[in-house]
Amino acid sequence: MDVISNLGVGFAVALTIQNSAYCFIGVLLGTVIGVLPGIGPVTTVAMLLPISFTLQPEPALIMLAGIYYGAQYGGSTTAILVNIPGEASSVVTTIDGHQMARQGRAGPALGIAALGSFFAGCAATLLIALAAPPLATIALQFGPAEYFSLMVCGLIAAVVLARGSLLKAIAMVILGLLLGLVGTDVNSGARRLNFGMTGLVDGIEFVAISMAIYGIADVVYNLEKGQAASVVAGAVGRIWPSLADLRQCTGSILRGTGLGAILGVLPGGGALLASFAAYTLEKKVAKPPRQFGNGDIRGVAAPESANNAGAQTSFIPMLTLGIPGNPTMAMMIGALMIHGIAPGPRVMTDRPGLFWGLIASMWLGNLMLVILNLPMVGVWVRLLRVPYRLLYPAIVAFCCIGAYTINNKPFDLFVMAFFAVFGYLALKLDCEPAPLILGFVLGPMMEENLRRALLISRGDPMVFLQEPISLAFLVAAAGLLLVIAAPAIRLRREEALKE
Amino acid sequence: MRIRAPKDFWSGVMFCGFAAVAISAAHGYSLGSAGKMGPGYFPLLLAVLLALLGAALIVRSVVFSGEPVPRFHIWPLTVIAAAVCLFGVLIEPLGLAVALAVLTVMSAWAGARLRWAETLALAAALIIFSAGVFVYALGLPLNIWPGL
Numbered sequence: 001m002d003v004i005s006n007l008g009v010g011f012a013v014a015l016t017i018q019n020s021a022y023c024f025i026g027v028l029l030g031t032v033i034g035v036l037p038g039i040g041p042v043t044t045v046a047m048l049l050p051i052s053f054t055l056q057p058e059p060a061l062i063m064l065a066g067i068y069y070g071a072q073y074g075g076s077t078t079a080i081l082v083n084i085p086g087e088a089s090s091v092v093t094t095i096d097g098h099q100m101a102r103q104g105r106a107g108p109a110l111g112i113a114a115l116g117s118f119f120a121g122c123a124a125t126l127l128i129a130l131a132a133p134p135l136a137t138i139a140l141q142f143g144p145a146e147y148f149s150l151m152v153c154g155l156i157a158a159v160v161l162a163r164g165s166l167l168k169a170i171a172m173v174i175l176g177l178l179l180g181l182v183g184t185d186v187n188s189g190a191r192r193l194n195f196g197m198t199g200l201v202d203g204i205e206f207v208a209i210s211m212a213i214y215g216i217a218d219v220v221y222n223l224e225k226g227q228a229a230s231v232v233a234g235a236v237g238r239i240w241p242s243l244a245d246l247r248q249c250t251g252s253i254l255r256g257t258g259l260g261a262i263l264g265v266l267p268g269g270g271a272l273l274a275s276f277a278a279y280t281l282e283k284k285v286a287k288p289p290r291q292f293g294n295g296d297i298r299g300v301a302a303p304e305s306a307n308n309a310g311a312q313t314s315f316i317p318m319l320t321l322g323i324p325g326n327p328t329m330a331m332m333i334g335a336l337m338i339h340g341i342a343p344g345p346r347v348m349t350d351r352p353g354l355f356w357g358l359i360a361s362m363w364l365g366n367l368m369l370v371i372l373n374l375p376m377v378g379v380w381v382r383l384l385r386v387p388y389r390l391l392y393p394a395i396v397a398f399c400c401i402g403a404y405t406i407n408n409k410p411f412d413l414f415v416m417a418f419f420a421v422f423g424y425l426a427l428k429l430d431c432e433p434a435p436l437i438l439g440f441v442l443g444p445m446m447e448e449n450l451r452r453a454l455l456i457s458r459g460d461p462m463v464f465l466q467e468p469i470s471l472a473f474l475v476a477a478a479g480l481l482l483v484i485a486a487p488a489i490r491l492r493r494e495e496a497l498k499e
Numbered sequence: 500m501r502i503r504a505p506k507d508f509w510s511g512v513m514f515c516g517f518a519a520v521a522i523s524a525a526h527g528y529s530l531g532s533a534g535k536m537g538p539g540y541f542p543l544l545l546a547v548l549l550a551l552l553g554a555a556l557i558v559r560s561v562v563f564s565g566e567p568v569p570r571f572h573i574w575p576l577t578v579i580a581a582a583v584c585l586f587g588v589l590i591e592p593l594g595l596a597v598a599l600a601v602l603t604v605m606s607a608w609a610g611a612r613l614r615w616a617e618t619l620a621l622a623a624a625l626i627i628f629s630a631g632v633f634v635y636a637l638g639l640p641l642n643i644w645p646g647l
Contacts, residue, residue: 051633051637054638167552167555167556167559168507170552171510171549171552171556174548175514175517175549177545178517178542178545178549181541181542181545185528185538187536188529188537188538190528190537190538192524192525192539192542193524193525195524216583220572220576220579220609223572223609223610224572389607389610389611390617390621392606393602393603393606393607393618393625394621394625396583396602396606397602397603397606397625397629399583400586400587400598401595401629401641404587404590404641405639408640410590410591411587413584413590416583417580417581417583417587420580420583421580424576426513428569428571429510429568430506430510430566431510431513447541451536451541454533454534455535455536457534458534459532459534459535460534461533
């Protein structure tokens with residue numbers, strides 16, 4: 001079978017000493033930042049983008065991917081033991097997980113979180129291996145009109161699933177697209193929107209803008225919130241869940257994995273949405289429903305499986321279509337572009353080693369994570385004693401070094417300072433930054449496809465409605481907007497996202 | 500007319516501001532036509548859309564009531580933004596060690612009260628770590644000391 005020979009290629013790449021080592025660094029870092037509240041995978045991946053420039057593309061992507069799914073494991077540790085979500089995607093795990101810890105069952109909670117994550121990670125990776133090739137084959141036949149409509153649909157979906165006001169989210173997408181156009185126009189060579197600044201001739205540096213928003217602005221925002229004193233729960237106890245626990249959780253893990261895998265593929269999806277949805281679903285279907293909120297182990301198993309499955313499958317649109325579903329995937333696209341690889345369906349055929357190596361590394365990484373997380377959980381708990389006042393100057397420092405070394409251009413630091421101020425304002429005004437980053441990455445691609453589509457149709461915009469696939473994407477986008485604008489559903493969405 | 504939703508209002512103002520800047524800049528580039536777009540076409544299209552959305556937010560803010568804008572903490576923002584800029588100014592002439600030390604002290608200062616001993620120890624640790632990892636291990640072209 002093709003899949004097997006492809007995975008063979010992948011494992012040959014992933015199992016080299018160098019690549020396994022970078023996979024290990026990635027998942028180790030992911031666990032560390034997952035455990036630490038106040039620093040997330042997006043910030044870390046942004047900080048490491050400049051470093052990835054010095055590596056080959058394979059180890060670079062393997063490491064960055066490891067950070068993302070590794071953080072899903074680490075986040076649950078903090079959620080269970082300290083009742084603070086180490087990651088946003090572990091918010092729901094605090095509900096039942098911390099209750100379990102208070103009842104002296106921290107060990108089984110941590111154990112089931114890691115085992116559920118491991119199962120979900122393996123299953124979702126298999127799904128990527130199976131689903132990616134046919135998707136990429138379909139995507140290869142897309143013309144510019146299809147691509148443009150696909151991006152519209154993707155951006156709309158990302159906006160619909162974002163928190164807060166729809167109007168603001170759409171405005172942030174458009175602002176992101178606009179910022180993405182700053183610099184030299186590829187077609188005419190004209191310099192545009194650079195306000196006469198030579199530093200902006202090559203455009204706004206992606207690394208600078210993403211670190212500004214997810215690193216610096218986040219630090220400032222955390223500083224004023226003040227960090228709650230962390231109270232570490234007592235002994236962790238026996239890690240392995242009992243057979244009865246396992247039997248009770250099998251269904252939850254399977255449901256969580258399935259739901260997470262589906263939601264991960266959607267634009268705007270990924271780990272966060274998956275964990276919320278899985279917990280809600282579990283509360284509805286699990287029998288007996290008595291214990292939820294009071295330390296039910298299924299309330300840990302389902303969202304932890306789901307967030308890991310979602311984290312893995314959110315790679316599918318990134319790898320096959322070149323379309324990022326969430327900010328971390330936007331960073332991965334940024335990493336590909338730093339290495340001069342055009343993201344899109346061709347990556348699979350042109351760089352099979354990279355594509356399959358990355359997928360194979362996810363299995364390897366998940367295995368490492370179980371080993372890292374189960375026996376060594378005590379080490380991670382101790383990390384929580386690092387106070388934020390020592391952590392944040394380090395974050396600022398690595399952001400600055402990263403922004404400078406990406407081009408050796410001091411100007412990029414001024415860009416970063418500017419967008420840090422902007423990011424802080426946006427946070428204060430409840431404008432989610434994620435749509436901006438997605439728009440920023442897609443801006444040039446979107447213009448290029450719009451331009452080509454309209455060139456072929458001699459300026460007739462009806463082309464987007466005449467091509468069936470393009471029409472389908474636009475109908476889907478319009479449908480999403482209508483659905484979300486309907487008041488009843490709008491309310492339920494807000495409920496689901498707030499919970 | 501009264502602003503009922505200050506968060507929406509100021510978001511709208513911000514988006515309109517960006518749109519105005521973009522429109523005034525895109526104004527100078529050739530537009531072309533839909534079939535043969537010039538460099539100004541797509542930016543102008545986006546800027547106009549952005550202005551419309553900003554205006555919609557402003558209109559909404561006087562019709563529906565909403566949340567007030569939370570208090571701004573100007574101090575940490577200003578100090579950290581200034582520290583980032585200063586790093587950019589210092590890194591080439593004075594090298595990584597000095598730039599990092601200044602950055603660390605300023606960042607710590609942006610937080611709560613400054614603990615000198617702890618901050619200087621942190622700065623030293625960051626300099627050693629960065630020099631070791633970024634300069635020696637990864638070979639990034641950074642000067643550690645002034646004028647080397």
